[in-house]
Amino acid sequence: MRKLSRIIAVHSYKGGTGKTLLSVNLAAAFAKNGKNVCVFDLDFRAPSLFAILKVETAEYWANDYLNNIVDVDKVLVDLSGKVSEKGKFYAALANPATEAMRDMSSKDRKWEMRALGRLLALKETLLKNEKFDYIFFDTSPGIQYSSINAIVAADLVIVATTGDRSDVDGTKRMLQELYNLFEKKTVLVLNKSLDASATARKAEMSAKVKDAYQVPLLGVVPCFCEVLRAEGNFIFPKDKPDHPFTKILSEMARKIDNNEVN
Amino acid sequence: MRNKSGGFTIRDQMLTRKPIAILEKIEENLEKLNEKMEVMIEIQKNSGDHQRSAVALPDASLDVMTLLSMPDHLRKTAMAICRCGRATADEIAEQTSRARAVESAYLNQLVLMSYLKKERKGRKAYFFVDNEARS
Numbered sequence: 001m002r003k004l005s006r007i008i009a010v011h012s013y014k015g016g017t018g019k020t021l022l023s024v025n026l027a028a029a030f031a032k033n034g035k036n037v038c039v040f041d042l043d044f045r046a047p048s049l050f051a052i053l054k055v056e057t058a059e060y061w062a063n064d065y066l067n068n069i070v071d072v073d074k075v076l077v078d079l080s081g082k083v084s085e086k087g088k089f090y091a092a093l094a095n096p097a098t099e100a101m102r103d104m105s106s107k108d109r110k111w112e113m114r115a116l117g118r119l120l121a122l123k124e125t126l127l128k129n130e131k132f133d134y135i136f137f138d139t140s141p142g143i144q145y146s147s148i149n150a151i152v153a154a155d156l157v158i159v160a161t162t163g164d165r166s167d168v169d170g171t172k173r174m175l176q177e178l179y180n181l182f183e184k185k186t187v188l189v190l191n192k193s194l195d196a197s198a199t200a201r202k203a204e205m206s207a208k209v210k211d212a213y214q215v216p217l218l219g220v221v222p223c224f225c226e227v228l229r230a231e232g233n234f235i236f237p238k239d240k241p242d243h244p245f246t247k248i249l250s251e252m253a254r255k256i257d258n259n260e261v262n
Numbered sequence: 263m264r265n266k267s268g269g270f271t272i273r274d275q276m277l278t279r280k281p282i283a284i285l286e287k288i289e290e291n292l293e294k295l296n297e298k299m300e301v302m303i304e305i306q307k308n309s310g311d312h313q314r315s316a317v318a319l320p321d322a323s324l325d326v327m328t329l330l331s332m333p334d335h336l337r338k339t340a341m342a343i344c345r346c347g348r349a350t351a352d353e354i355a356e357q358t359s360r361a362r363a364v365e366s367a368y369l370n371q372l373v374l375m376s377y378l379k380k381e382r383k384g385r386k387a388y389f390f391v392d393n394e395a396r397s
Contacts, residue, residue, distance in 0.1 A: 113325040117391070120345060148326040152341070181330060181337065 005156035005185065005256060006127050009137040011147055013170035017160040018191040020048050021227065023138040024083075026158075028237040029249035030257070031084030035133040038076060038090040038126060042150050043140040044104035047094035052232035053079055061095035063104060066115045072125050083235050088132070104146070112145045119153035143178060151179070156261065157186045158218060163194055168212075175213055187218035187261050189252070196222050199248065216261060219252045221245065290385060297387075300367035322376035324391050339368040343378060348390040 010023045020043075027037040040062055041049035050058070060075045076090040083089040095101075107115070119137075126132045137154060139147040151157050157179065161171045179186050188209055190198065198205050198220045209217040221227075227236070227245050236246045255261055322328075324344060329337055342357040343349060351366035358365060369389045372378040381388045 109323045109325045109327070112327075113323045113391075116326060116344065117347075120347075145326060148330070152326055152329070152344070178330070181334070182341065183338075 005259065005261065006133065007123065007135045007137070007154045007156070008256070009139055009147075009150040009154035009157045010160060011139045011151060011157055012141050012160045012167075013174045014162075014164070014167045015046070015141040017141070017162050017167065018221070019043075019141070019160050020052055020138050021230075021232070022158070022160055022189060022191065022221075023136045024049070024052055024232070025236050025245070025249050026252060027134065027136045028083050028089065028235045029246070029253040030134050031080075031087035031089045032237040032241075032250075033253060033257070034086045035257070036088040036131070037084075037134045037136065038092065038132050039136040039138060040092045041094035042137050042146050044094050044146055045101060045140055045144075047096040047101070049091060049138055050093045050096055053077075053083070053091055053093075054232065055079070055091070055093060058093050058095075061100070062092040063095045063100055065092065066118050068114065068118065072122065083238060085238060090132075107145070112149060115146075116149045116152060119149055122153070143174065148178070151184055152182060155185065156256065157184050158189055159186060159215070160189050160191045162192045163190070172213055175215060179215075185261070186215045188213055188215050189218050190220045192223040192228075193220050194223055198222065199244075218255060218261060219248050221248055293385075296363070297366055297370060300363055300370070303367065324372075324377045328377070336368055336372065339365055340372060340377065343369070343372070343389055343391065348388055350386055350388055354389075 010019045010026075012019050020041075023039055027039045030037045039049065041047055042062065043049075044063065050056075055077055058075070058077055060070050062075055064070045065072050065075045072092070075092045077093065078088070078090055080088045080090070094104075122135055126135055137150040139150045141147070159171060159175065159179075161167055175186065190205070190209070193199075199222055205220055206217045209215070222244070224243075224245055226240075226243070230236075234240060236243055237249060240246055324340060329340055329344075332340060338358050338360075339354060342354045345357070346353060351362050351369055354369065355362040355365040366387075369378065370380070373380045373389065377391075378389050379392055381390070
């Protein structure tokens with residue numbers, strides 16, 4: 001049966017909620033199950049995927065694809081051996097050069113419209129003929145063109161939120177005022193949770209999240225010091241297969257893969 | 263009897279050939295008329311706050327911020343056409359689960375607002391996001 005959610009955007013209201021680490025490790029959890037995945041860094045204002053994945057330089061960047069300079073296969077970096085032992089793992093990186101960041105922040109509406117078209121075209125170029133099973137968009141926080149483009153192009157949006165009060169309120173508002181308008185399938189991940197027992201109290205937490213945010217809960221990730229310290233030094237599903245974070249990621253991947261996210 | 267029957271066949275042929283072509287033409291014209299009326303009804307229905315938005319803008323582009331600022335009923339149609347790139351009202355109706363006539367009206371309204379272009383191929387009307395802007 002055809003999967004419904006194959007383009008997954010990871011977004012948040014505030015920065016620092018763990019979007020990039022979540023995107024990379026969740027994609028790696030899929031790759032561990034033999035799925036072919038591809039992660040796009042769409043945070044052009046503050047690129048970080050290249051640092052997490054330790055890619056020094058790339059011939060072409062995700063910027064070049066959106067700028068219509070090259071086709072998508074030119075911007076994909078093969079990191080399969082490094083990140084995954086089973087499925088393919090590719091990444092399209094955002095250019096960290098200041099000039100590139102400046103360029104991406106000065107685009108007009110027409111360009112943004114074409115960029116949305118380029119993101120939507122990935123369904124044809126990457127997902128057809130089983131080339132890739134899943135595409136992840138790691139986005140900029142808050143409400144701005146690049147992230148809304150990613151949300152509109154995605155089949156499923158994972159919103160990462162922490163227990164921080166300003167993040168909670170902003171996330172609620174964003175879900176109501178932005179996501180509702182686009183009628184997008186959305187799930188929430190409570191990240192860096194200080195309540196260590198929250199992961200175990202699945203039913204209770206799901207009800208709480210549904211009540212507060214009006215969207216389903218995909219998972220709770222406790223605040224693991226090792227994860228924060230890892231900074232990409234290891235990819236959990238590959239390097240730490242028995243770590244609780246890996247188990248949580250596997251459960252999230254299973255839910256998405258089985259279409260159990262409603 | 264035979265003669266009668268033979269005469270009936272010729273008359274029958276005369277009745278079927280031309281009239282069918284004429285009826286098809288009438289149907290086609292009625293469809294065109296219907297589409298125009300649907301647009302007028304829709305624009306009237308959503309008049310007031312949104313009437314200004316129905317005026318063609320010189321730099322109209324169907325970007326996400328424009329989508330956000332659209333009234334809900336048009337956003338749904340516009341999002342569907344963004345996903346398809348090019349589609350008929352029937353195909354959009356399939357995605358939005360609304361009636362074809364409703365989608366036809368909204369699509370035509372988006373054409374009037376310069377967000378979409380329309381092209382006829384035979385009896386089908388295709389709507390698409392401005393190619394020039396996309397290239």
